[in-house]
Amino acid sequence: MIYVDSLVKHYGEVTAVQKLSFSVEAGQILGLVGPNGAGKTTTLRMIAGVHTPSHGAVTISGYDLAERPLDAKKHLALVPDQPELFASLTIWEHLELSARLYEVYKWQPAAAALLEELELTDKRDNIVAELSRGMRQKVMLACALLHEPGALLLDEPLVGLDPRGMRTLFAAVKRRADDGAAVILSSHLLGQVEQLCTCFLILRNGELLLHGTKAEIAEQLARREDGVSLEQLFFDATEGGVEADTERRSEQAASSA
Amino acid sequence: MAMARLAWRKLPTRGGLLAVGAGLLLVVGVPYAAYLSVTKEGNFATTITLMRSYAAEAFFVFVMLGAIAPRGLYYRPAELALLFPAPIPRRQLVLYNIVWRARMSVLSALWLAMLGVMGGTPVLVALAGYTLILLLLQVSSQCFAVVRARLAERPRAAYGIKVGVASVLAIAALLGGLGGLLSRLAWTTRPALEILSADSLIDAFPWIAIAGGTVAALVVATCWMDGAYHETALARSLDRSRRKKRRGGGSYGPGARFATLKIPSFPYLRGAGPIAWRQCTELLRNPRRIVLVLAVVAAAAFGAMLLVQLEAGNDLTTITGPMRAWVVIFVLCIAPLLSGDSLGYDFRRDLDRMATLKSLPVAPAVLSAGQIAPATMFVTTVQALGICGVAVFTDSIDYATVLATLAVLIPMNWCVIAAENTLFLVAPYRTVVDDPGDMTFAGRLALATTLKMVSLFTLALLAIAVGLGALHLTHGSPGASVAALSMVLFVACVPATRTAGWAFRRFDTGRDVPV
Numbered sequence: 070m071i072y073v074d075s076l077v078k079h080y081g082e083v084t085a086v087q088k089l090s091f092s093v094e095a096g097q098i099l100g101l102v103g104p105n106g107a108g109k110t111t112t113l114r115m116i117a118g119v120h121t122p123s124h125g126a127v128t129i130s131g132y133d134l135a136e137r138p139l140d141a142k143k144h145l146a147l148v149p150d151q152p153e154l155f156a157s158l159t160i161w162e163h164l165e166l167s168a169r170l171y172e173v174y175k176w177q178p179a180a181a182a183l184l185e186e187l188e189l190t191d192k193r194d195n196i197v198a199e200l201s202r203g204m205r206q207k208v209m210l211a212c213a214l215l216h217e218p219g220a221l222l223l224d225e226p227l228v229g230l231d232p233r234g235m236r237t238l239f240a241a242v243k244r245r246a247d248d249g250a251a252v253i254l255s256s257h258l259l260g261q262v263e264q265l266c267t268c269f270l271i272l273r274n275g276e277l278l279l280h281g282t283k284a285e286i287a288e289q290l291a292r293r294e295d296g297v298s299l300e301q302l303f304f305d306a307t308e309g310g311v312e313a314d315t316e317r318r319s320e321q322a323a324s325s326a
Numbered sequence: 327m328a329m330a331r332l333a334w335r336k337l338p339t340r341g342g343l344l345a346v347g348a349g350l351l352l353v354v355g356v357p358y359a360a361y362l363s364v365t366k367e368g369n370f371a372t373t374i375t376l377m378r379s380y381a382a383e384a385f386f387v388f389v390m391l392g393a394i395a396p397r398g399l400y401y402r403p404a405e406l407a408l409l410f411p412a413p414i415p416r417r418q419l420v421l422y423n424i425v426w427r428a429r430m431s432v433l434s435a436l437w438l439a440m441l442g443v444m445g446g447t448p449v450l451v452a453l454a455g456y457t458l459i460l461l462l463l464q465v466s467s468q469c470f471a472v473v474r475a476r477l478a479e480r481p482r483a484a485y486g487i488k489v490g491v492a493s494v495l496a497i498a499a500l501l502g503g504l505g506g507l508l509s510r511l512a513w514t515t516r517p518a519l520e521i522l523s524a525d526s527l528i529d530a531f532p533w534i535a536i537a538g539g540t541v542a543a544l545v546v547a548t549c550w551m552d553g554a555y556h557e558t559a560l561a562r563s564l565d566r567s568r569r570k571k572r573r574g575g576g577s578y579g580p581g582a583r584f585a586t587l588k589i590p591s592f593p594y595l596r597g598a599g600p601i602a603w604r605q606c607t608e609l610l611r612n613p614r615r616i617v618l619v620l621a622v623v624a625a626a627a628f629g630a631m632l633l634v635q636l637e638a639g640n641d642l643t644t645i646t647g648p649m650r651a652w653v654v655i656f657v658l659c660i661a662p663l664l665s666g667d668s669l670g671y672d673f674r675r676d677l678d679r680m681a682t683l684k685s686l687p688v689a690p691a692v693l694s695a696g697q698i699a700p701a702t703m704f705v706t707t708v709q710a711l712g713i714c715g716v717a718v719f720t721d722s723i724d725y726a727t728v729l730a731t732l733a734v735l736i737p738m739n740w741c742v743i744a745a746e747n748t749l750f751l752v753a754p755y756r757t758v759v760d761d762p763g764d765m766t767f768a769g770r771l772a773l774a775t776t777l778k779m780v781s782l783f784t785l786a787l788l789a790i791a792v793g794l795g796a797l798h799l800t801h802g803s804p805g806a807s808v809a810a811l812s813m814v815l816f817v818a819c820v821p822a823t824r825t826a827g828w829a830f831r832r833f834d835t836g837r838d839v840p841v
Contacts, residue, residue, distance in 0.1 A: 151678065153681075
């Protein structure tokens with residue numbers, strides 16, 4: 070489980086993230102969406118302990134990230150937006166390194182199963198510098214999943230993946246959520262995110278605009294028509310829709326009173 | 327065994343020969359030079375006189391090598407994206423590139439002029455001389471790059487020129503006049519060198535005029551010539567940018583042959599073991615950098631031998647044998663530390679992987695120790711090789727002293743590399759420059775080297791003071807002195823590593839990763 074409480078990040082006078090609070094329960098997949106510069110990557114990196122928050126707290130599987138960083142990090146995994154791996158190691162050696170760093174004993178069967186699941190078995194002894202971006206993305210995911218994290222953070226994981234790769238990644242992520250992991254996934258591919266995520270958090274300029282299931286977000290935006298897409302909700306929310314709808318609802322409430 | 331087999335297979339390749347050359351120079355060349363120096367059998371003064379006599383020819387060859395190298399047509403990615411599609415005439419583009427690169431020549435000339443002034447050359451003469459020498463190198467490189475681009479469109483002309491040059495060289499060699507031909511050709515570049523031998527700016531003026539005229543003529547010729555400039559520049563620049571980005575970001579993969587080299591896992595050590603194992607594996611699989619560092623160390627030590635002899639004026643009584651050996655040992659110890667950026671198997675190579683490293687469940691100080699250990703091991707090994715070589719060949723240092731030196735060097739290297747990494751994490755920079763004329767990079771590098779030297783000498787002074795104190799307290803026991811000295815340094819490793827850990831913890835991937 071992931072608890073985020075009043076998270077703030079300042080860069081000098083610029084505020085990248087403002088008072089962000091939310092939680093992701095076990096089994097939930099949260100889609101973190103927002104326009105460029107909304108603060109998605111900064112938020113994910115603060116939750117992963119890569120960035121130190123200016124204010125606020127993060128709790129991973131019951132461990133406060135500031136007070137017990139090593140325990141918290143043992144229960145989480147981050148797949149960064151750029152799959153920067155160790156160029157001279159093979160895929161198998163990456164898994165070995167991950168297993169040793171996260172103290173996973175008898176890791177080989179799990180690693181072999183992961184490679185099978187992510188369709189990397191025939192490449193296991195290849196140096197990662199020889200792999201395509203999509204392949205490296207999968208290797209990153211394999212390393213992240215090896216220690217069975219309770220919190221899985223994926224930053225733009227779909228970039229560089231072909232349709233088959235996306236399907237494989239979706240299946241792998243969904244399986245971990247079904248097994249009880251709390252997942253946060255950031256992406257600009259709203260159509261894809263909509264299929265996978267159970268709830269959504271829309272950010273703009275570092276501020277939380279909307280949070281909830283698609284139906285709840287539609288309700289907040291007063292969009293009651295059936296089949297409204299996440300993309301429509303996103304534009305409503307990020308391009309002035311929230312303020313306009315709030316005003317409209319206030320007016321409706323005033324007139325009905 | 328696999329390593330030996332691979333080394334044997336790689337031996338006939340260009341890289342293999344370079345590695346053998348560097349290795350021989352380090353293990354045999356330097357100690358042999360030391361041996362010659364202390365046994366009075368050598369005469370380096372002759373070597374130095376020869377070097378001075380053929381300076382003009384050597385400079386000409388250097389200019390020609392610069393002309394062959396494909397650097398002249400390099401444009402940075404932003405220049406390719408914005409300037410190439412823009413409605414800018416080709417000649418202005420060429421001129422822009424020359425002026426941009428010339429900045430670095432002027433900056434470098436300032437540094438070199440300082441050295442020239444120390445050697446007795448008037449300041450303005452030194453500045454003018456070195457500026458024109460470096461400008462000549464830059465501009466000739468650009469000019470020849472355009473010539474090559476032009477010839478690439480005219481294969482017959484290119485073939486004719488190659489045959490012509492080869493024929494002239496063959497005839498000159500047959501007639502025994504190759505040296506004479508080289509001396510005559512060297513007159514084209516000699517005026518720039520002659521400036522430095524003038525006593526005043528007025529004396530130097532004719533040479534300045536000729537050298538300046540040569541530079542101007544090359545600039546005009548480069549702008550005037552036509553050719554597939556854009557295509558060639560684009561291809562070369564993209565290739566070079568790609569290589570630099572991969573090297574600078576540390577994502578430069580090894581060749582397929584090296585990928586098979588393995589080392590056994592290290593103990594866990596709270597996470598430091600796997601981190602160090604990964605760095606060692608990458609170091610082992612990328613031997614080009616090892617060869618580069620070996621070559622730098624060998625060249626530096628060899629240069630030190632020559633300088634020692636030059637300072638002694640060939641009078642071997644001026645500096646005693648052991649003292650000379652210590653000068654070389656000093657250089658052997660300093661050179662690998664100064665070439666740390668080239669090696670960079672620590673945080674300096676992981677700039678693009680900081681997010682991954684920071685998300686690991688390993689304490690920052692422990693992770694820093696894992697990063698620092700492989701570089702320390704490598705630097706110490708290079709130093710040990712050189713020192714043992716000097717000890718074997720010169721017979722002027724006993725083995726107890728060698729062992730004592732190594733006992734001091736290990737913690738010393740650790741502290742210096744930790745300080746380097748701290749500095750890097752506090753003010754990070756790419757270790758591979760994108761643009762040879764990048765003054766910011768040059769400035770940062772100069773600052774980093776200065777701070778590195780300051781930390782090194784502060785530490786050395788502290789250690790020596792402790793060592794002398796122990797010597798005094800123990801009434802002249804060298805063993806106790808060395809033990810105290812190395813103990814202080816080993817203790818200093820703890821705060822040095824913790825400081826690197828602190829710098830790693832405060833490193834912000836959102837703000838601190840340079841473009």
